[in-house]
Structure formats: structure tokens, C-alpha cells
Amino acid sequence: MHYFVTGGSRGIGAGIVEYAAAHGHHVAFTYVANAAAAEASKLAAEAAAKEAGHDVQIRHYQLDVKDPAAVEAVSDQVLEDFETMEVIVNCAGVNRDNLVVSMADEEWREVLATNLDGPFYVCRQFIQTLMANRFGRIVNISSIQHEGGTGQANYAAAKAGLHGLTKTLAKEYGRRGITANVIVPGFFDTDMTRETMPQVNKDYWKQYCPMPKGRMGKVSELAAVVEFLASEGGAFINGEVINVTGGLGWTV
């Protein structure tokens, strides 16, 4: 199949790119600023595909998902390069934490624009191709903070909105053979959590996550769920919120 993954240069997105390639899928993925990381992700995916005996096409594209004109231009280019697309994964995301009382307009807008507007633009753009194919799998990456998290009003609002967008897509396009689901990751070891996750949340996770030593998730464990949703096993799963949290779906 053909995958389009936003935010595939690092972290969870890079894990999804590599896993998909290793399972024989062609992958177009995006980054916003980190060209070196995007190239490293591409090379890792190509190596994984080769090791598994697959000959696949992997390409990266610079894209700021906040910009609808750029989303249109990149999706057109992707469709020219790959000719079709079947699996759309909205993984690009940022956080700009602050308490509501101190949150600047820019912090609010940046997170809403990246984490909610972006997936909307991407889905709107590719839905025509998926409809034409009468097949599509949309997977939107949320967060346990969709239920609210201290200092994360912007992030929580964006992720909760992503659930509404996804469930609507499921209802509007299910009849056309397109499923749309949300994955809710717990805590995974990525730049985002390493650089910005408050210590209080890390301590809480370690203490209460019912996994050995309260471990964080591995990106391959998240990527495997995306692969499942794109496979026959996911064909009748539509409009669902799937927790991949190790059993701890709540934070402070």
C-alpha cells in the first residue's frame, strides 16, 4: 500500500515510516524544518525495507501543515510521484505548554493550527483520491491529554478536536470504503517527551503505568497498531479511539 505520514522525520512518525517500509509499503512523509532528521528517517526506512526483502519507494517532503496552500501543493506532488495513496497518518504535532492564565495567543494558535488545522487540511486534500479508490485508511495521532492536562489547554483542545474531526470523517466517508480512527498514545520516548514533558508527569507515569518498571512505549509498538488498522484486521474498525497507553490513560 501507499502511506502518507506527516511528521515522519522524528519520533513516532519516523517509527511509523520505518515500520511501514519494513512491511512492504511505499511511504511519502513530511517534515517541517529538520531536513537532516528527514533524510535519516528515509535511510532507516530504506534499510528496514531492504532487510525485509522489499523494494519500496520512500520520499520526504518539506511541509508546514499549518499552511493549506502548502498542503495542497505537497499532496499534488505526492500524488504525481506515487500515483495513488491509501493510508493517511496525521502524526505531526507540537506542544507549547503554559497555564491558561499566562498562555499567549501565539502559543494557543500554533498548537491548534499544527495539531488540528493541519490534519483537517491533509484529510480534505487526500479524501478525493481515497474516494476515487473507494478505499482509504485515515489514522490520526492524538494524546492522552485530549481529556485535559495541566499547562496544556491548547494541546488538549487540539487533540479533543481531532477526535471530533476523525469521528466525522468516519461517518461521512465510511460508505465509500474509507475508515478513520484515532490512536491515543501514552508516553513514548521521543524528542517531544524528552524536551518538554514535565518531571511531575514522568514521575507519575513511572509510578502508575502498569507496565514493567513503568516503562514508556516504543515507537514500533505504536507503528504496529497503525499497520493493523491499515490491514484486513482493521477493515471494520471505524470512528474508534484506540488507546496505546500501556494501561495508563490519564495524567496530571
Ligand SMILES: NC(=O)c1ccc[n+]([C@@H]2O[C@H](COP(=O)([O-])OP(=O)(O)OC[C@H]3O[C@@H](n4cnc5c(N)ncnc54)[C@H](OP(=O)(O)O)[C@@H]3O)[C@@H](O)[C@H]2O)c1
Ligand atoms: N511522544 C509521546 O509520548 C506522545 C504522546 C502522546 C501523543 N503524541 C503525539 O504523537 C505525535 C508525534 O509526537 P512525537 O513525540 O513523535 O514528536 P516529535 O518527536 O517532537 O516529532 C514531531 C514531528 O512533527 C513534525 N512537525 C512539527 N511541526 C510541524 C508542522 N507545522 N508541519 C509539519 N510537521 C511538523 C516535526 O518535523 P521536524 O522534524 O521537521 O521538526 C517532527 O517530524 C504528535 O502528534 C504528538 O502530539 C506523542
